Amino acid sequence: MNLSSYSQxxxxxxxxxxxxxxxxxxxxxxxxxxxxxxNAVFGPLVLDLFxxxxxxxxxxxxxxxxxxxxxxxxxxxxxxxxxxxxxxxYSRSQYHDKQAITGMGHIxxxxxxxxxxxxxxxxxxxxxxxxxxxxxCADHVAFIRGRIGFDxxxxxxxxxxxxxxxxxxxxxxxxxxxxxxxxxRFGYISRTALEARGRAFMTLARxxxxxxxxxxxxxxxxxxxxxxxxxxxxxxxxxGLVFDQVKGADAxxxxxxxxxxxxxxxxxxxxxxxxxxxxxxxxxxxxxLGVACA
Numbered sequence: 001m002n003l004s005s006y007s008q009x010x011x012x013x014x015x016x017x018x019x020x021x022x023x024x025x026x027x028x029x030x031x032x033x034x035x036x037x038x039n040a041v042f043g044p045l046v047l048d049l050f051x052x053x054x055x056x057x058x059x060x061x062x063x064x065x066x067x068x069x070x071x072x073x074x075x076x077x078x079x080x081x082x083x084x085x086x087x088x089x090y091s092r093s094q095y096h097d098k099q100a101i102t103g104m105g106h107i108x109x110x111x112x113x114x115x116x117x118x119x120x121x122x123x124x125x126x127x128x129x130x131x132x133x134x135x136x137c138a139d140h141v142a143f144i145r146g147r148i149g150f151d152x153x154x155x156x157x158x159x160x161x162x163x164x165x166x167x168x169x170x171x172x173x174x175x176x177x178x179x180x181x182x183x184x185r186f187g188y189i190s191r192t193a194l195e196a197r198g199r200a201f202m203t204l205a206r207x208x209x210x211x212x213x214x215x216x217x218x219x220x221x222x223x224x225x226x227x228x229x230x231x232x233x234x235x236x237x238x239x240g241l242v243f244d245q246v247k248g249a250d251a252x253x254x255x256x257x258x259x260x261x262x263x264x265x266x267x268x269x270x271x272x273x274x275x276x277x278x279x280x281x282x283x284x285x286x287x288x289l290g291v292a293c294a
Contacts, residue, residue, distance in 0.1 A: 004096030007064045018159035026089035026102070028150035029055045030124060036201045037194030038085070042122045042176060046082030049073065049121070050089055054154040058085055069100050069110050074117035083120035083178075086111075087150075090126070104133035111177050112137055120178035124148075127171040139181035141173055146191035148172040196272055200280040203263060207284055239265045242274060246281040248289060256288050 003011075013023060035057045039045045048061035049068045060080055062068040073084055086107075093103030100106035111121055115137075127143055128134060135141070147169035158164070174189070235243075242264050243249055249260060263284055267277045 002097075003065060004067070004094070004101055006094045006096070006101045010064055014153075014155045016157075018157050019155075019163065020159050021163050021165065024152065024156065026091050027055075027153045028087075029153055030057060030087045031149070031151050032202065033195040033198035034124070034148065034191070035085070036198030036205075037196070038122060038124065038174060038198075040197040040201045041189070041194070042083065042120070042174065043085075044082040045085040045122060046080045047073065047076055047084040049084050049086040064101070067096070067099070067101055069106055072117075073114040073121065074119045077119040083122055086121065086123045088123060088125065104131070108133050108135055108137075111135075115139075115177040115179055118179070120176065120181075123175040123177070125173055125175055127173040135175045135177070137177075138175040139178050140176040140183055140185060140187070142176075142187045142189045144172045144174065144191050144194070145188055148191055196276055199270060199272060200267070200276050203267060204280055204283045204287075207263065208287055211287055235261050235265060236268070238268055242268070242277055242281065245278055246285055248285045249281070252285065252288055260284055260288070 010027075013019070013027075035045075046058050046060060048056045048058040051057065051061040052063050060076065062071055077084060088104065088107050089102050090104060091102045093106060094101045111123070114121060123135070123138075125135075148171075149165070149169040152165065172191075239261050243257075243261055246260070246264075249257065252260060260281060264277055264281055267280060272280075
């Protein structure tokens with residue numbers, strides 16, 4: 001493969017024995033709670049436009065070697081279903097064989113072209129309205145109340161104990177490109193609300209995974225032991241109050257009810273709003289019973 005100088009420099013950076021924060025550049029990663037919150041509001045997000053094999057947030061992704069600016073995002077989304085996500089690189093424009101690889105101006109131009117072909121493209125960007133690349137053509141912009149930060153890449157090995165991220169977060173926004181969008185053009189959403197939605201979504205995803213992949217050693221004897229343990233478990237009053245508001249919860253068997261209460265208890269300890277806990281619990285009941293939760 002004829003790698004661009006940008007990709008070669010990135011590979012060399014990943015292979016270094018140690019790193020400094022100033023070297024991270026484009027490679028800061030979206031925190032899981034923030035991503036899953038965005039996914040809950042604007043997804044399902046199935047294609048990560050700017051990622052690598054260690055930090056991709058979606059089932060499909062483009063790496064620097066793929067060069068997303070040469071790809072037909074709309075055609076890929078037609079295959080996958082769902083929407084695309086981007087935490088784009090902000091480095092100055094770089095080229096390979098006269099084709100742009102980076103540069104927010106080039107990225108926004110390609111995004112506008114993909115929007116015309118169809119699909120939804122959800123960008124997490126700096127709220128930098130004075131920049132020339134600011135997406136005036138976005139169909140929806142949600143400004144995030146509360147500054148946001150990003151995670152270090154998995155390959156980052158600090159050169160010394162000074163290489164620790166600071167609290168120097170920045171203002172962010174979510175820009176949605178979707179010509180079928182019929183909602184408001186501008187709005188606001190709080191970082192804490194996004195993170196709360198992300199936490200709820202992740203809890204449901206973990207439950208779905210565990211339900212689909214039960215332990216191989218699960219036996220009738222273990223089931224009996226779990227049932228006996230469940231029968232003696234005493235839950236906080238708040239858990240019971242929420243449980244009573246979850247439609248269909250009383251149709252679960254005792255073991256399932258206590259699994260549900262365990263999830264409610266965890267979300268309550270994480271101070272998730274009661275309405276969000278009920279929503280998640282309803283989804284869990286739906287999964288357990290195999291019915292839609294009204």
